[in-house]
Amino acid sequence: MMAAAEPGRKLYRVVVVSLGLLCILQAALNISLRLALYHSYSTSYNTLKRNLSDCDNKTLDLEASFKTLTEERDELKKKLTDCVHDQQRWKYFSGSFYYISSNMKTWNESRTDCLQRWADLVVVNSEEEQEFINQYRKTMWIGLTDSEREGTWKWVDGTPLTTSFWHSGEPNNTNKSEDCVETKFRDKNSWNDAVCGNRNSWICEKKMFL
Numbered sequence: 001m002m003a004a005a006e007p008g009r010k011l012y013r014v015v016v017v018s019l020g021l022l023c024i025l026q027a028a029l030n031i032s033l034r035l036a037l038y039h040s041y042s043t044s045y046n047t048l049k050r051n052l053s054d055c056d057n058k059t060l061d062l063e064a065s066f067k068t069l070t071e072e073r074d075e076l077k078k079k080l081t082d083c084v085h086d087q088q089r090w091k092y093f094s095g096s097f098y099y100i101s102s103n104m105k106t107w108n109e110s111r112t113d114c115l116q117r118w119a120d121l122v123v124v125n126s127e128e129e130q131e132f133i134n135q136y137r138k139t140m141w142i143g144l145t146d147s148e149r150e151g152t153w154k155w156v157d158g159t160p161l162t163t164s165f166w167h168s169g170e171p172n173n174t175n176k177s178e179d180c181v182e183t184k185f186r187d188k189n190s191w192n193d194a195v196c197g198n199r200n201s202w203i204c205e206k207k208m209f210l
């Protein structure tokens, strides 16, 4: 009787052991799958984190470039506006362009400004030209001086003074210190000799045909 029960017990033990092994296998599988998933999540998370940080840095760089470019654009816009306004100050008359300044400088500084514009202080060669510059009714330096030799008036192009438009009583070399010429009087004869270091507006001339 005892011998007949033995195979049943053996089978029971085999089944129990197999089930136990299956449970262990499933637990091991479960753990390794979880570990693999965790590893994959953590790798993805780190990659995303790094990409986000790179993206943040690139955004900061782009913002800085945008700011610089905006500033450069505004500066160029201002330069262009100034340049256009400056160009509009040139007036044409009888073969020359004339630039009438909006600010004030000494005679020498005024001349330097004209030279930088590829022009020079105006040389008045005719009554018509004198009338043209007088129409602006403005005190302006012109290109006439006797600073080389007192009493010998010379134009900036090196020519001596022939036709003149001195106001009556001028040139009077007040205090023996007036060597440069300005349009001062609201009269056809508008010229006055004045101190070269005074600050005046000025008028440049750029001849078109030399």
Ligand code: 2F8
Pocket: 170, 172, 174, 178, 192, 193, 194, 195
């Ligand atoms: O009246 C003419 C006289 O006027 C001034 O002196 C009071 C001028 N001086 C200046 O503009 C500094 C003189 O040059 C001018 O002759």
Ligand code: CA
Pocket: 170, 171, 172, 173, 174, 178, 192, 193, 194
């Ligand atoms: Ca004078």
